[in-house]
Amino acid sequence: MAPPQASTPLNARATPSPFDRNHDLPHLRNGKGRQYDQSNTSSLSHEQVEGLRRQSNLSTLSLSPRRPSFAPSAAARTRRTTPLPFSAGADADESSFLGQSVDEGAPWTMVDRMRNWRNDAMTQHLYDSAKFWGGKVLGMTGNADDAFWLAQIHFLTHQFAQAERILTSPRPPLAASTSTAAPVRLTDMSLACRYLAAQCQVRLGKWDEALDMVGRRGGLGQDFGDGKSDGGIKLTASAAHLRGLIHLHMKANELAKEAFMEALSRDVKCFESFEMLVGGEMMSSEEEWDFIQSLPYHAQTDEDAEFIRMMYTVRLKKLSHSNDMTIARQRLSDEYGLGDDPDVLCSRADELHSSMRYAECYKITGHILARHPSHRPTLPLHLSCLHHLPNLRSRLFLFAHDLVENEPDDAISWYAVGLWYFAGKRWEESRRFFGKSVLIDPRFGPAWLAYAHSFAYEGEHDQAITAYSTAQRHLPGSHLPMLFIGMQHLGLANVALAEEYLLAAKEVCKDDPLVLNELGVVALHNQQFDIAVQYFRETLGLARHAQSSPASWVSTQLNLAHAYRKLKQYDKAYPAFRRVVELDSRCAAGYSGLGIVEHLRGNFQDAIARYHEALSISPGDPITCDLLKLALDEVSAHTARNAHPFPGLPPRVLQSLDEQVAALDAEILAGIEPEPLEGERSAAMDASAVEEGMSRSEDMVEMSFEGDEDEDDGDEGEGETMDMTGG
Template sequence: MSANSPNTSTLTISPLVTKKKSKDYFQTPPFAPHNTQQNPQHHHRLFSSPNISKTTTTTATNSAHPLSNEDEEIPLTQADKLRLWRHDALMQHHYVTAIYVGDKVLSLTDDPNDAFWLAQVHYSNGNYQIARNLLSGPKFEDSVSCRYLAGLCLIKLEKFDEALDIIGEVNPFKADHSIKNPDGGIKLEASMCYLRGLIYSKQNNFEKAKECYKEAVLVDVKCFEAFSELVSNHLMTPDEEWELLNLLNFDDADNNNELVKLLYTTRLNKYKNVNLFEEAEQRLKDEYSLNENVDILLSRADLLFIQCRFQQCLELCEKIIQKDELNLSVLPNYLSCLHELGGKNKLFLMAHKLAENYPNHCITWLAIGIYYFSIKKTNDARMFFSKASMLNPNFGPAWIGFSHTFAAEGEHEQAISAYATASRLFPGIHLPNLFLGMQYLQMNNLTLAHEYLMSSYFICPTDPLLLNELGVLYYHRAQLSKAESFFQRALGAAKNLDSDAKAWSSIHCNLGHVYRRLNIHDKALNHFQKVLRISRKDVNVHSAIGLLYLKIGKISKAIEVLHIALSIQPNDPIALDLLNKSLESNLHITNKKLLSDNLSLTGVRQSSNIAFESSSSSLPPKAQVLQTPLNKPVKNLKFIGEDKKRDLDLIVEDLKRGEDSSDDDDDDDEIMEIESD
């Protein structure tokens, strides 16, 4: 197969294998002992060729791989020896040597392969423009490897349109992808597809980038760069990820096909098919002894984070950090867990450590932003999140953090704009659409709230926060049965996650309000009591319980509970007005009883032909005092039970709109607590 074929890799043109024959093989250099005096003939070259000489090879391998007569060595040419010198210098990062020798090799041969390796030295040394100039010209245009490296240099120079001209807007090698790579490396065709996707991503054309990345990994499953871009940046929905996995040809990995498939399975989205992930994880531990491999631990941390098991996720992240102190891949989950669990000191320390070691990395600015957001310095946090997103426009946590800063300040329009950008950039995660739905819900735009919440629901139908928000949506739509269903599912999901009960107390509160509206008072009281067992300082819950006692006629209990609410927050308007209603109701009941007693006394006097009006002076002093409200009712005063058309649920609405309001759609909005942060 031609060295310039897109179905080969750069191994084909590597100077480590020369004079290729049917029985050539790639040889790993033997282990170099520290005591070189015991091996005076040991060669210290990092890389060796099996075609150097029969004597050298036999000595270097301690006669472990003697050459047969069929493999008679052909002496290396002058150019071959220079190539090995250049390559060994490159591997040891002796760039001046590699450039000097590589230039002489290219002058001797004028071979595109030698131009590629010399440009590779310049690229490794950061001389992208020199490498690009070296690869320009018609004599190198037919070399696939030269075109690939030239495109890579132009991307580093941010000349994306020129890079696309060299790489091509579409794959020029589209053919049968089943052609196997004979040298065991990554097909150059797949690498060029990946590079094309990288260019489109830099140009913010994410749909085309996604298609190019998919084509790259379909051409050669060993092109992990493309697979990682798809998965890490959430460019596909969970269904699309699993569909792609089923289309991949793992035979490209030869006898590692099963291992690679299991590894790729653990990298997929954890929103669905968790059982398949756990099966793959277990097989990697049992069959391949990868129990403590960092990537396997990272996949488990992703699952725990999605399941909101923040404490367990934090512990696993800390275990990974102990193995690899500055592992950047684990930090987004680690930082988020610290924020969720209030670990401000650890956030501060990690931010400083990252600033010392990675001052220009997006994860550093993310860590600083999360720290400032945790200590309520929202403006400072926004600045650092913005810096992180500028350093890496595809960095999802930075975009979501940036959006949160606007949401925390009630800046709905700016928050919606930022969340919408995150939703467009990362279609594979449900969080941006969830937060968009929450923002529209707070703005009382129920139509758009429903649209975004359902989009999030199709991606991740098991998130308790999402289920709770859907319940709130249907509550505001007065679809109480649907609201009850989603709240119950949210409660079940929260229990299954084994998360902190305090985090989901608002679901009990919301269920209490649903049952109150459905007049199922015992269930409503039960859920409100569960909230109080978690937090007894919630004035809204005490007010809601007082309202329930008012509805069922337990006035004295209502007064008692509302007094507790006012002891927590003395100026709470809801509790104050409900207490006034309770006291008025209690007064009305007392007056009715006294009136009944009064009428009995009046009947006795009427039998003696004594007028009731002239006998008021003979009533007990207490009765005389309490007669006044009955004879002269207070203006606009309405007692419970007097106006049967009036529902007690309107009490809270009266507090906001006045006595004459009869709109019940937004009942008890001030009392109802929503888990929306």
């Protein structure tokens, strides 16, 4: 949906924006395109239009006051009368770009000295002094540059309305201008004034007016090889970045993405736009890589091109192009001495975190935060490591407490608190703090995902899907929300929907092994076992390529083993299950899988042993109990079919046991009292002998009792006074 159109204020002229697509400047086509379109610039004089055109490569460095030159030569004393570069009709040559003296070697005037006082007072935060002298300079010169600096002082002191009035109030034309046009606004003559006025309007909540000031659309499809600047950030790039922020506020994410890409293309040094695109997950992994590598580094900063490109490269996503990033980190360390730079170290930490090597990642993030406690890209990684390592939960509590105490208005602080409750499985309390975090910063991705996870772990699948969908709107370049939505649909047995979301996640990021694992699970549900084996093997291959810990992928190895079992490839299933047990000796499902394979092979005793091992780890598991019962029943049936000998019977009995049993059945049916079988006779003889021996022993015991009674009768009193010591 297109952003709403801004209404034109009464008594105000509709000033064409130099940033508008319909009024692109000729430099956007490297001087090979059409001339500057003046069809809608009738309210501006030719000098004003030309002045705006020449300012497209400038930065605010060219507005700095001229500096004194010591011991000027006689030849250097020739006074130049060129206006300041951001004034209407400015010449804007290279010397003015570099902030050099316009009047080289000329003695300082009173205006020059007051300009120096103004900027020096602003640098020392003496804003009242800066306003005082800046107001006097503007009153004496009426120059757009002086208006810019005075408005800048008001902006720094949060007097946004006053700054906007200075920049947008109509003023009489400059004395140098030969035009007889009506008074014009400074924003019609100076890109710097236009940009600063838009910044003021943003702070005042005038979003539509600010968008009109910087232009609603940019020329993204045009050639931005618009020449080198003075080393500062080009104002056209800053204006494009501001346009992107305004579009983000208006929920026009595609227009915002376009504006940020334009800003980076106009000036590769505009790091804010890079951070919004990459840190804000606005681009997919491959799209991000292709765009960053294709920026005109050499065309804009030939000497520093490789350095800027490598610094941006190490900040990209770590699931692909890991070799290129490793080379970039090595070169930054060797050639520029940035081996201990927080951004370079954070790149390595992020790579370890993506590989689920949390202990190693924690060592690097701890080192970074020890030297740079507020390095924002490192904080979410550090908190995640504290959550995943169980022995560090107490440190997570202390770290979250420090963050809230020092930065109570930061989204990361409340995210850390929610993460501590999440680690304790207190889902509802963690969700409250995650919600507070996303209210502070709606584009903070980790908090959105953790907020949705709290619903998922609580079993609230529908609410979890809604939260993941919201995260997807805020993070359009991330594949994780779609991945987790697919996992939730799998939990709800919506296999078709799950596959649709998982394939969409794979389109965004094809190098995430977790996506391939979930697609393999979908194939298992669909009984496409060959496809499932392929997905699981690809998953394990990507995990090895990323140097991930094999123990992190036990579930994938288990899924692969079951897929082999379903294909009846027991020779592959058995070693796969053995690998599961090697990676996790407490995995009951691995022992159960080994038991199933042995059971299917007919090795019942081994199967029963594996089932018992599984039940020793997970007692009462219903599936394993059922499998064990089936195995025991199979053993019993097999024993009955093969007439295995019963323990304790002599061999001569076992030779004719079946015949004797059959004869006994016939005699019972004929009504004849059966004679004892051979085995029974021998058993009876043994029993009679035992009984006889028992009776003899009982007689002996009785005789002994009688003798004792006689002795007691003869000496009854001594029995009562028996000496227990034997004396």
